[in-house]
Amino acid sequence: MAEDLPRSALQLRSLVRRSGELELSLARIDVPAPGPGQVLVRVEAAPLNPSDIGLMFGAADMAALRASGTPESPVVTAPIPAAAMAGMAGRFDQSLAPGNEGAGTVVAADAGSAAQALLGRRVAVLGGAMYSQLRVVDAAQCLLLPPDASAAEGASCFVNPLTALGMVETMKREGHRALVHTAAASNLGQMLNRVCLQDGIGLVNIVRRPEQVALLRGQGAHHVCDASAPSFNDDLTEAITATGATLGFDATGGGRLAGQILGAMEAALVRGASSYSRYGSTTHKQVYLYGGLDTGPTEFVRNFGMSWGLGGWLVFPFLQKIGAAAAQGLKDRVAAELRTTFRSDYAREISLLQALDLREIADYGRRATGAKLLINPNA
Numbered sequence: 001m002a003e004d005l006p007r008s009a010l011q012l013r014s015l016v017r018r019s020g021e022l023e024l025s026l027a028r029i030d031v032p033a034p035g036p037g038q039v040l041v042r043v044e045a046a047p048l049n050p051s052d053i054g055l056m057f058g059a060a061d062m063a064a065l066r067a068s069g070t071p072e073s074p075v076v077t078a079p080i081p082a083a084a085m086a087g088m089a090g091r092f093d094q095s096l097a098p099g100n101e102g103a104g105t106v107v108a109a110d111a112g113s114a115a116q117a118l119l120g121r122r123v124a125v126l127g128g129a130m131y132s133q134l135r136v137v138d139a140a141q142c143l144l145l146p147p148d149a150s151a152a153e154g155a156s157c158f159v160n161p162l163t164a165l166g167m168v169e170t171m172k173r174e175g176h177r178a179l180v181h182t183a184a185a186s187n188l189g190q191m192l193n194r195v196c197l198q199d200g201i202g203l204v205n206i207v208r209r210p211e212q213v214a215l216l217r218g219q220g221a222h223h224v225c226d227a228s229a230p231s232f233n234d235d236l237t238e239a240i241t242a243t244g245a246t247l248g249f250d251a252t253g254g255g256r257l258a259g260q261i262l263g264a265m266e267a268a269l270v271r272g273a274s275s276y277s278r279y280g281s282t283t284h285k286q287v288y289l290y291g292g293l294d295t296g297p298t299e300f301v302r303n304f305g306m307s308w309g310l311g312g313w314l315v316f317p318f319l320q321k322i323g324a325a326a327a328q329g330l331k332d333r334v335a336a337e338l339r340t341t342f343r344s345d346y347a348r349e350i351s352l353l354q355a356l357d358l359r360e361i362a363d364y365g366r367r368a369t370g371a372k373l374l375i376n377p378n379a
């Protein structure tokens with residue numbers, strides 16, 4: 001390792017104690033020299049995605065966060081409601097390092113040619129523990145960014161882009177021809193809208209505020225339904241009829257939305273049916289819950305016949321399922337369209353210390369449209 005590199009670095013940690021308390025802190029960790037095939041990355045930008053926020057805070061009561069520690073070494077704690085503790089059992093008393101992805105500069109590399117080729121270059125990494133000042137990863141985990149790309153431009157190369165493409169790929173592989181997507185004004189939703197417009201795929205965007213309808217329509221979306229509108233069910237049925245969508249991806253997870261989507265799909269299918277069946281349409285309708293933005297129970301009014309499915313969907317198991325070659329095809333497209341189709345927008349950048357500031361947590365913890373933040377651990 002180069003002589004002038006620090007021997008230790010700060011890393012954000014999240015701990016759920018068996019006693020029922022969440023603790024967020026900054027740990028000082030030793031920085032190892034890169035092993036065979038590895039590089040040392042100075043992390044310069046890592047997004048605070050909803051899944052990262054989920055790992056950071058677990059099921060803690062966000063209204064009861066407390067700050068302690070010192071200005072240089074802040075600690076944030078919160079109680080976890082007793083009813084939610086069973087769901088946290090798998091991580092009791094383990095100090096976890098959040099941050100799925102990010103980008104930075106390779107500041108040291110193993111002697112091997114693959115690692116050496118990255119030395120001094122800016123890379124995107126899907127490495128976990130990215131809310132760290134320095135991170136050792138395999139060279140193979142790095143995506144080399146164009147020489148003029150900023151770390152912010154490369155910070156979100158993997159999770160949302162591959163999810164947007166994975167949804168389209170799922171649609172094709174499972175024999176559907178159009179998609180329904182919820183929380184569609186999200187960073188991912190805007191990306192999926194660009195993919196679908198570009199590829200000529202029908203997309204029904206569901207949002208929950210009039211300003212989100214305007215946002216997506218301003219980006220060329222053809223079908224945007226506002227779940228807060230009294231006409232929502234009718235609007236959704238019309239849009240599904242127009243596109244022929246029989247596959248939905250629901251980021252909210254809780255509440256009645258997934259059932260409403262299946263109901264609207266069934267209503268659209270029955271409209272075009274030539275005869276009545278008490279079992280409903282024979283066309284299979286599928287909704288995948290792929291996020292948990294609404295933490296309440298998932299509720300159904302079963303008005304969608306008998307040909308339907310509800311499942312969970314996660315991007316990385318999906319990429320494994322389709323195999324290395326197909327997954328690489330999706331990654332190649334992301335790399336080629338990083339600054340256009342797959343760009344991400346951020347409200348601003350914060351430091352590791354700020355990530356533990358209660359006012360900042362209240363802001364990024366909202367997971368609101370256009371409010372996504374980047375952590376720059378070396379700010």
Ligand SMILES: NC(=O)c1ccc[n+]([C@@H]2O[C@H](COP(=O)([O-])OP(=O)(O)OC[C@H]3O[C@@H](n4cnc5c(N)ncnc54)[C@H](OP(=O)(O)O)[C@@H]3O)[C@@H](O)[C@H]2O)c1
Nearest residue numbers: 050163183185186187188251290291293294314315368369
């Ligand atoms: N399964 C997977 O593999 C996978 C992969 C990537 C992403 N995801 C999921 O994709 C979703 C979007 O991620 P992102 O990074 O694009 O998010 P983001 O840019 O931070 O946006 C979050 C969006 O969710 C909306 N929202 C928040 N709480 C909501 C609720 N209770 N009901 C309805 N809408 C709500 C927000 O709208 P408001 O402004 O109205 O609050 C905002 O538009 C997240 O749920 C994430 O976990 C899943």
